[in-house]
Amino acid sequence: MSAKLAFFLAVGAAAVNVKTEERTLIHPERREQLNKIKAMATTWEARAGRWAREAPGASAPVLGHLGDNKLNVAAAKERGEVVEFVPKLVNPIPDSFDSAKEWPKCAKLINDIRDQSNCGCCWAFAGAEAASDRMCISTDGEKNLPISAQDVCFNSNVNGCNGGQITTPWTYIRWRGAVSGGQYNNTGPFGNMGLCSNWGFGHCHHHGPQRDDPYPDEGAEGCKSEKSPPGPTKCDNSAKGSHADFKGDKYKFHGTTETASGEEKIQRMIMEGGPVETAFTVFSDFEDYAGGIYQRTTGKPAGGHAVKIVGWGVENGTKYWKVANSWNPYWGEKGFFRIVRGKNECGIEDQVTGSPSGAKWTKASEEL
Numbered sequence: 601m602s603a604k605l606a607f608f609l610a611v612g613a614a615a616v617n618v619k620t621e622e623r624t625l626i627h628p629e630r631r632e633q634l635n636k637i638k639a640m641a642t643t644w645e646a647r648a649g650r651w652a653r654e655a656p657g658a659s660a661p662v663l664g665h666l667g668d669n670k671l672n673v674a675a676a677k678e679r680g681e682v683v684e685f686v687p688k689l690v691n692p693i694p695d696s697f698d699s700a701k702e703w704p705k706c707a708k709l710i711n712d713i714r715d716q717s718n719c720g721c722c723w724a725f726a727g728a729e730a731a732s733d734r735m736c737i738s739t740d741g742e743k744n745l746p747i748s749a750q751d752v753c754f755n756s757n758v759n760g761c762n763g764g765q766i767t768t769p770w771t772y773i774r775w776r777g778a779v780s781g782g783q784y785n786n787t788g789p790f791g792n793m794g795l796c797s798n799w800g801f802g803h804c805h806h807h808g809p810q811r812d813d814p815y816p817d818e819g820a821e822g823c824k825s826e827k828s829p830p831g832p833t834k835c836d837n838s839a840k841g842s843h844a845d846f847k848g849d850k851y852k853f854h855g856t857t858e859t860a861s862g863e864e865k866i867q868r869m870i871m872e873g874g875p876v877e878t879a880f881t882v883f884s885d886f887e888d889y890a891g892g893i894y895q896r897t898t899g900k901p902a903g904g905h906a907v908k909i910v911g912w913g914v915e916n917g918t919k920y921w922k923v924a925n926s927w928n929p930y931w932g933e934k935g936f937f938r939i940v941r942g943k944n945e946c947g948i949e950d951q952v953t954g955s956p957s958g959a960k961w962t963k964a965s966e967e968l
C-alpha cells in the first residue's frame with residue numbers, strides 16, 4: 601500500500617508540467633503511462649497528442665502485421681518462396697549508414713513517407729516502399745518511381761486492410777508484378793507523375809503528438825475505418841503515357857525473395873541492396889513516440905506492425921535503426937523513427953525481407 605502511494609505521488613509530481621487544458625483531455629491511463637515514461641528518463645521523448653484522449657492500445661486498427669513473423673517466414677522458406685540472404689561482401693560495417701545518402705539517385709524514394717490511412721495495410725506499404733527503393737538501387741536510378749501500395753495491398757490479399765505478412769508483397773511483385781502508384785490524390789514528394797494506381801484513401805493523423813498535422817484523426821470524419829475495395833484492374837484516370845496501361849505497367853524482379861535476421865545480417869542486406877521490410881510488436885507506449893531512440897518502457901502489446909528499415913547509427917552511445925513508418929511525415933521524426941539496435945527490440949531483428957541485391961527488374965511493356 602505504501603509503495604503504491606509513493607508511486608502515485610511521484611506520478612502526481614511529474615504531472616504538474618502538463619498544461620491544465622491538455623490534462624483534461626488526457627485519458628487517465630494514458631496520463632499515467634506518459635508520466636511513467638518520463639520518470640524512466642529513457643532515450644526517447646513521449647508526448648501527448650490528440651491520441652491522448654484514448655486509452656493505451658488505440659493504434660491496434662492500423663497494426664496489420666498478422667501472426668508470428670519468424671513462423672511465417674519459416675513457412676515461406678519451406679514453400680521455397682523465400683531463401684536465406686547470404687552476404688556477397690565482407691567489407692567492414694560502418695558505425696552509421698543511411699540508404700538515402702548511400703544511393704542519392706534514389707533518395708527521394710527512400711525518404712518518401714507514405715500514409716496507410718485508417719487501414720491495416722502496413723505490410724503492403726512497407727513492402728511496396730522497400731521494393732521501390734531496391735528497384736531504383738538495382739537499376740542505378742533508371743527505374744525511379746513508387747510501386748503502388750494499392751495494387752500490392754488489394755491484389756495480393758483479399759482483405760488487405762485486415763492485415764498481412766511481410767513475404768506477401770515480394771511474392772506478388774516477383775510473380776505478377778506491381779504497377780506504379782503514388783500517394784493519395786498525387787500528394788507526396790512525387791506529386792502528379794501520372795502513375796497508374798495511387799493509394800485511394802485520404803491522409804489521417806495517426807498516433808503521437810499532432811504538431812502541425814492538418815489531417816483528420818483516425819476514426820474521425822475523413823478518416824473512417826476503411827474496408828478493403830476490390831484490387832485495381834485498370835489505372836486511375838490521372839495516369840499518363842505508358843503508366844496508363846495496367847498490364848504493361850507491371851514491375852517485377854527476377855530471383856527469389858531473401859530474408860535475414862540478427863543485427864549484422866540485416867546490416868549487410870541493407871548495405872548490399874538497400875532498405876528492407878520488417879515487422880515488430882508495437883507496445884502501447886510507442887503510441888506516445890515523439891522522437892529519439894525508442895525502446896520499450898511500459899504498456900501491453902497492441903499488435904504487429906510492418907515498416908521499412910533504411911539504415912542505422914549511434915547517438916550518445918546508443919545504437920539505433922532508422923526506420924520509415926507509413927503514418928505520414930508529420931509523425932515521429934519526419935515520418936521516421938529510431939529504435940534500439942542489437943537487442944532485437946520488440947522483435948525488429950527477427951526477420952526482414954527484400955528482393956535480391958542487384959536483381960534484374962523489368963517492366964512488362966518493355967519485355968520482348
Ligand SMILES: *[C@@H]1O[C@H](CO)[C@@H](O)[C@H](O)[C@H]1NC(C)=O
Nearest residue numbers: 642643644892893915916918
Ligand atoms: C543525446 O544527448 C543530447 C544532449 O544531451 C540530447 O539532446 C539527445 O536527446 C540525446 N539523445 C538520445 C537518443 O538520448
Ligand SMILES: *[C@@H]1O[C@H](CO)[C@@H](O)[C@H](O)[C@H]1NC(C)=O
Nearest residue numbers: 784785786787792801802803
Ligand atoms: C486533389 O488534389 C487537387 C489538386 O491539388 C485538389 O484541388 C483537390 O481538392 C484534391 N482532392 C481531394 C479529395 O483531396
